[in-house]
Amino acid sequence: MALAARELYRFFRAGEEETLALRGVSLEVGRGETVAVVGPSGAGKSTLLSCLAGLDEPSGGEVRVSGVRISHRPETERAQLRARHIGVLLQSRNLVPHLSVLDNVRLAQSSVRGRPGVPALDLLEQVGLTGRAHALPQQLSGGELARAGLAVALANSPDVLLADEPTGELDGDTERRILGMLRARAGLGCAVLIVTHSREAVRVADRVIALDDGRASDVAA
Known part of the structure; x- marks a missing residue:
């Protein structure tokens, strides 16, 4: 299994108040599978993605990527x-402002030594940004x-791609193009796991998981 989460809990404290962002979330995403995670604002979607990516630590439970605990x-x-x-595409994008698009891709690739990857210019050609x-x-x-941002997320040919609202501010044609690339x-x-509010993203997904009040459930097809 490419991505597996088991009984994820995430608590946040502010003074004497405690917020339960994730309440025992378990999920799996197989190789070649596209999964959409949906739910209302505040349901815990971005917190879940951060824990899956290793950007945040769950308070309980574990995440494994390609069998390795992260x-x-x-x-x-x-x-x-x-x-x-893991390739991560965040709402705020994953680009360094003072670097060119090409140098952003090269920077991501430089973080992994000894692993053959797609040449940066070839990757930009794949996403239509050579010019x-x-x-x-x-x-x-x-x-x-x-x-x-997608080119940077794909820079090291990841086993898992996590995208947080990747089409949230795009017009319909561009949204379909990005989803086609995913x-x-x-x-x-x-x-591929996509956190989204987009109906089009849900439509192209193989499976949909609903997150509400920190709890996950599969959505019937």
Whole structure:
């Protein structure tokens, strides 16, 4: 199994108040599968994605990627495992503002040594950004930013791709293009999980998981 989470709990404390963001969430995503996670704002979707990516530590439970436990490790170890196995596309995008699109991809690739990957320019060609390789992020349109962020997320040919609202600010044509790219990556054996409010993203997913009040349930087809 490419991605497996078991009984994830996440608690946040603010003074004497305690918020339960995740309440025993378990899920699996297989290689070549696209899963959409849906739910209202505040349901715990972004917290779940952060725990799955090793960006945040669950208060309880564990996350495994390609059979390797990523949770409950020092941040340096989680970062190494994330760079090698996981591509992350966040709402705020994953681009360094002062670097060109090409250098952003090269920076992501430099974090993993000794692993053959797709040349950075070839990856930009795949997402249709060859002509914008030397542009800075602030010079890109919304659709170009989404594609550049996707190129960075795919820089190391990850086993798992996690996307947080990847089409939230895009027009319909660009949304379909980005979702098509995600599906194409799944077709190459990547496990894809999309946190989304988009009906189109739900439509193209193989399976849908609903998150509500920190609890997950499968949505009937």
